[in-house]
Amino acid sequence: MNGAVPFPLDLPELTIGDVAEGLVRRTILPSGVRILTEHIPGARSATIGYWVAAGSRDETGAEGASPSHFGSTHFLEHLLFKGTPSRSALDIAIAFDSVGGEHNAVTSKEYTCYYAKVRDADLPMAVEVIADMLTSSLLDNGEFETERGVILEELAMAEDDPGDVVGERLFEAVLGAHPLGRPVGGTPDTIRAATRDAVWEHYRAQYRANDLVVAAAGAVEHDVLVAQVTTALVAAGWDLSVSAAPRPRRSSTPATLSGATPLRVVGKPTEQVSLMLGFPGIVAADERRTTMAVLNSVLGGGMSSRLFQEVREKRGLAYSVYSYAPSYSDAGVFAMFAGCTPGREGDVSELMLAELGRLASDGITADELDRAHGQLSGSAALALEDSDTRMSRLGRSELTLGEFVDLDESVRRLMAVSADDVQELARELAAGPLSVAAVGPIDDDAFRQVAPV
CATH class of the missing domain: 3.30.830.10 (Metalloenzyme, LuxS/M16 peptidase-like)
Incomplete structure (x- = not known):
């Protein structure tokens, strides 16, 4: 390939490369869902990720205010594994453990990704299970309180790691009042103050079809995956017939930083x-x-x-x-x-x-x-x-x-x-x-x- 290939948001279909070297394809559904694949010749496994263009910087509110969405991104990373109307948390775990697959999620300052790595034969299962988690999580009140304790333990573990602590303090010092300066996982205070309703509001605002990017690499056939993702999202209750443009990318204009400390x-x-x-x-x-x-x-x-x-x-x-x-x-x-x-x-x-x-x-x-x-x-x-x-x-x-x-x-x-x-x-x-x-x-x-x- 000579030069970078742009990813315009108004181009429904795009193909890069060739089958021998590894083919990259992208499809944008009318609903704004973007599906990208990279076929790797000879691979017998695939990694798939459901990316949501929302991270900790997108949480709104103020500490101590009600309602506040602070901590919602981290809560959702946990809660989407805790069950849907058709699958319990144990069912989700068994689905991947029984095929030797890996599944997890990562929360960052600007996105959240739910992903799995499985054999090629098990990719349809991974597509369906993660789609169900992403679209239909119960966000159960009981599980919410359980995960509050789990997240507080996670934050306490990080607080015992000086490397984690100094990294968070440096970001606060350099970035000051910018939302990127906030900890990705929230703070003990914001996690204790979070409510199920506030997390649900954050989910409803950020987890929409035109916010979603599905990416897969390995033993994957693009057209087949597009059909599988579409079927899984519709079966989970998303109306993909509603036309919407993909969510615009964030501005790349450098922000003016304020509130930095030496x-x-x-x-x-x-x-x-x-x-x-x-x-x-x-x-x-x-x-x-x-x-x-x-x-x-x-x-x-x-x-x-x-x-x-x-x-x-x-x-x-x-x-x-x-x-x-x-x-x-x-x-x-x-x-x-x-x-x-x-x-x-x-x-x-x-x-x-x-x-x-x-x-x-x-x-x-x-x-x-x-x-x-x-x-x-x-x-x-x-x-x-x-x-x-x-x-x-x-x-x-x-x-x-x-x-x-x-x-x-x-x-x-x-x-x-x-x-x-x-x-x-x-x-x-x-x-x-x-x-x-x-x-x-x-x-x-x-x-x-x-x-x-």
Whole structure:
């Protein structure tokens, strides 16, 4: 394939590629449901995902207000597995366990996906069961209260993980009042305050035919899957005869961030300080996203990266040290992480900032650029050996990017990234407002050299 293929929302049928190499097809039903498949020659299994274009950022209300939809996204991820008029929660579990399949869900800030991986012969079952869950969940009051306890336990487990806590605090610090700054799973307070009626309102507002994207990859025949999905959704009670345009994609115009804070410290009696330094990043559709991948690879993307070599290998100040750059439709974060002995957090912070500053001032070497090209192209190729990755690529391409980029085009874009491109982006990041988050036996004074308050 030469170049990216756009996914226009007004094109009912689209075909990309060929049968020998892997065929990608997309159908938009009159109701706005979008169905995408990637046929993988020789595969004997398939991964299917039902994607809803709603995540934690789409929850409305205010903490303490009534009604508030905060926490609804996480509640629905749990409750849709708890039974429908035709299937109990146990029936759903048995359906997949009895064929050796995998099924689960993932909630993010901008979407929710219910997915399964099964043998090719069992794909019709997965289509039917997930469609039933998505459209016909009982949202039973008793199950609601049970899952409230389960979610609170899940949040408590995350609260015991300093890495989870510091990540949430950094997002709050960098993104401030933006809805992307809120925790995906909600907080104990919002989960305790959530009501079944508020979650039902959120479901009714977000889980509609034109919000739905069904993506499948592996041993899948497109026309057959379209018929199966249509039959399953109609049987579950959705009226697909009503014409509707697919839900428009989110705006990719970078948001104006407000309410950011330079320092978030959480005192905990841990053996290590979990430390993150962050800056506003780039949006998901930014043309520089491949440049960001190269920058991240050089700075903190592997054992040969600058952070790993400078902080761990040369000085022994951390075991885990890396960088990453999550991006969303209208905002992003660039972050560096390290876990270190209490008392060393100031030195480690200065070292990490110095490495980013060196990228901005001096750029990267030809050898570093070559290694990044090799690392990223190789990891991309290996990831696509898995139908889960291919299914996720289809879902994200449809919901977020509005274009399909195959491996050849990804590598072409990667090889076009120059050292000057990386240095320019590093300068932009380093000039942005710095936020520091830390969890451990520390206080604010530890960071006065890097984040004065």
